[in-house]
Amino acid sequence: MKRTVGFAMTGSFCTYRKTIDALHALAAEYNVIPIFSEAGYTIDSRFGTAESFRNEVETICGANALHSITEVEPFGPKKLLDLLVVAPCTGNTLGKLANGIADSPVTFACKAHLRNGRPIVLAVSTNDGLSASAENIGRLLNRKHYYFVPFGQDSPNGKPYSLVADMDLLSETVAAALRGEQLQPLLLK
Secondary structure (H helix, E strand, O other), X not given: OOOEEEEEEOOOHHHHHHHHHHHHHHHHHOEEEEEEOHHHHHOOEOOEOHHHHHHHHHHHHOOOOEOOHHHHHHHOOOOXXXXXXXXXXXXXXXXXXXXXXXXXXXXXXXXXXXXXXXXEEEEEXXXXXXXXXXXXXXXXXXXOOEEEOOEEEOOOOOOOOOXXXXXXXXXXXXXXXXXXXXXXXXXXX
């Protein structure tokens, strides 16, 4: 029987293409429930429209995207997920998770899921990963049940504080997290 994975997308629109490409591999191996933050569900950007991204993700997953706290709340009491992915995971989302704030569909899905002691995989994508978000990454690295897709600087000269996960390693990270292991090396060159 296939395991069930939640796939939560936040508003780092520049990484949506790589994120959606990685979603294809997950959907081939797991039942995937798509989740969108309010920004991901509603904001059109220079990278595409919210509706086109939603439609593509829903088609890949074969399920409608959840986009409200009410829709994700059952993850906890009903134990609906084996694992939850947050990809891309913005600095804003990292900060909320590190501080226990559950005020959005994505952060509430994490809170509900964590009550069952099951893994969450974070695929960092933030321009302040080596500045304001560094503390939050450190705090989450030190918490049980959080695993990170290996990440590195995406543009050391142009954006020296920016970090982005290697989405090609998402499936491998999910498999490791289901075994209770952090995929290594965590920091990429």
